[in-house]
Amino acid sequence: MLDFSTLPVALPLLWDGVQMTLFLSLMAVVLGLMVGVLMCLARLSSHYAVRFFAQLYISLFRGVPLLVQLMVTYYCLPLIGINIPALVAATACIGLCASAYMTEILRGGFLSLPTGQKESATMVGLNQFQVLLFIELPQVIRLTIPGIINEAILLVKASSLISAVGITELTRISQNLASSNFQPFEFYLTAAGIYFIINSMISAFGFWLEARINRRVIA
Amino acid sequence: MNKQTKESPIVDVQNMSKSFGSTQVLKSVNLSVQPSEVMCLIGPSGSGKSTLLRCIAFLEQYSGGNVFIEGEMLGYNDNTDVRKLTSTNELNHVRRNMGMVFQQFNLWPHMTALGNVTEALVRVKKFSRREANEKGHAILAKVGLAERAMHYPAQLSGGQQQRVAIARSLAMEPSVMLFDEPTSALDPELVGEVLQVMKDLASEGMTMIVVTHEMGFAAQVADTVVFLDQGEILVKGSPQEIFQGEKPPRLEQFLKNYMDRNAFWE
Numbered sequence: 001m002l003d004f005s006t007l008p009v010a011l012p013l014l015w016d017g018v019q020m021t022l023f024l025s026l027m028a029v030v031l032g033l034m035v036g037v038l039m040c041l042a043r044l045s046s047h048y049a050v051r052f053f054a055q056l057y058i059s060l061f062r063g064v065p066l067l068v069q070l071m072v073t074y075y076c077l078p079l080i081g082i083n084i085p086a087l088v089a090a091t092a093c094i095g096l097c098a099s100a101y102m103t104e105i106l107r108g109g110f111l112s113l114p115t116g117q118k119e120s121a122t123m124v125g126l127n128q129f130q131v132l133l134f135i136e137l138p139q140v141i142r143l144t145i146p147g148i149i150n151e152a153i154l155l156v157k158a159s160s161l162i163s164a165v166g167i168t169e170l171t172r173i174s175q176n177l178a179s180s181n182f183q184p185f186e187f188y189l190t191a192a193g194i195y196f197i198i199n200s201m202i203s204a205f206g207f208w209l210e211a212r213i214n215r216r217v218i219a
Numbered sequence: 220m221n222k223q224t225k226e227s228p229i230v231d232v233q234n235m236s237k238s239f240g241s242t243q244v245l246k247s248v249n250l251s252v253q254p255s256e257v258m259c260l261i262g263p264s265g266s267g268k269s270t271l272l273r274c275i276a277f278l279e280q281y282s283g284g285n286v287f288i289e290g291e292m293l294g295y296n297d298n299t300d301v302r303k304l305t306s307t308n309e310l311n312h313v314r315r316n317m318g319m320v321f322q323q324f325n326l327w328p329h330m331t332a333l334g335n336v337t338e339a340l341v342r343v344k345k346f347s348r349r350e351a352n353e354k355g356h357a358i359l360a361k362v363g364l365a366e367r368a369m370h371y372p373a374q375l376s377g378g379q380q381q382r383v384a385i386a387r388s389l390a391m392e393p394s395v396m397l398f399d400e401p402t403s404a405l406d407p408e409l410v411g412e413v414l415q416v417m418k419d420l421a422s423e424g425m426t427m428i429v430v431t432h433e434m435g436f437a438a439q440v441a442d443t444v445v446f447l448d449q450g451e452i453l454v455k456g457s458p459q460e461i462f463q464g465e466k467p468p469r470l471e472q473f474l475k476n477y478m479d480r481n482a483f484w485e
Binding site: 036045115116123124125126127130134142 | 276
């Protein structure tokens with residue numbers, strides 16, 4: 001019943017899609033972490049206005065579905081004269097959305113650090129920025145690896161939504177192949193398999209990273 | 220303005236007071252610590268001795284009075300009519316003369332012993348990695364941990380961790396070392412090695428303020444023992460005066476409790 005004979009011909013196309021999916025996911029994780037760290041600091045700031053802004057940012061990007069965010073940027077921004085290429089819009093959307101979640105993951109990490117760590121760093125003369133960069137962040141990242149890996153996997157899957165704005169990532173390519181060959185089963189099954197493999201690899205990478213970092217830090 | 224006494228103390232605490240909400244935890248405390256003096260702060264829990272030490276490090280903001288570290292005002296600008304907190308830079312400048320050792324060690328778990336000791340040398344004193352490592356190894360050797368330089372805190376015993384923490388502070392060459400119950404979190408068997416390092420420091424002439432429950436250490440090493448109770452200095456004197464002389468009832472009671480707790484044979 002299933003006929004995978006068209007698959008070899010479609011492989012280069014699928015590979016293009018995989019690359020786009022990986023690119024979008026990677027950008028989402030990187031952008032999410034970078035903006036996430038900044039937002040996290042804002043969220044933990046002692047200034048009310050800064051904290052409020054971060055809180056607003058988080059609720060906005062967490063509260064609106066990614067698909068709707070994509071539609072808004074893709075279809076509505078041009079109406080008010082802002083034209084951004086689809087790929088840029090899509091990357092920004094998924095990255096900013098990711099950052100809202102990353103903020104909260106990282107905040108959990110910051111809050112779990114003993115306050116004494118910061119005090120001892122202050123007492124040897126490190127300034128606030130150095131404390132953040134060399135004392136807190138490395139530990140926060142280590143503590144939040146499980147959460148970050150989890151988010152990365154969610155982002156790989158969320159990147160499939162970007163097919164809706166015409167970016168030819170894995171889901172979009174599979175849709176095209178499925179309809180042009182009249183073989184939905186074969187191509188969607190293949191896509192499912194590829195997503196599963198990508199995410200299994202991310203998950204394995206996470207375990208490896210955790211084991212490697214924790215080998216010496218937690219005896 | 221900066222008021223200096225004739226002998227120019229390293230730490231000069233004048234009329235310090237401090238409140239948490241409506242509870243006053245320090246009431247007009249006066250202390251001065253001369254170069255090479257070892258001062259032990261003793262007292263029941265809640266007496267304010269740790270708070271006093273943390274205020275001297277400005278990890279807590281004192282509310283009234285003044286603190287001078289080597290003649291420099293700590294934490295506040297007093298040259299205007301209104302008292303204002305200093306900038307972090309100014310605060311760090313005054314703090315450069317102080318090293319602090321904490322009850323919970325507060326080592327950075329993602330760095331080796333050597334990394335803990337050299338981090339500030341590289342970041343603050345701008346040593347090259349090589350210079351910093353050289354100095355780091357030398358200081359770790361001084362606290363008896365030459366062989367443990369590449370170990371992470373989790374691979375060290377509590378006593379070793381505390382010695383790394385002492386080495387970390389010493390690396391910055393402070394003129395006064397503050398110890399906040401440095402042996403309270405340790406297994407009884409590991410207390411000795413930390414106290415030994417502290418004794419060595421004292422005999423080398425390091426100025427030290429030590430909050431401690433180790434009366435033996437206070438009796439043997441301190442030049443001055445200060446007994447605090449309910450945020451006030453009740454008695455201040457040499458170990459002989461404190462432990463053997465006439466005592467106010469509160470101190471008598473405190474020492475008796477200590478003796479009872481530690482007596483295990485008759």
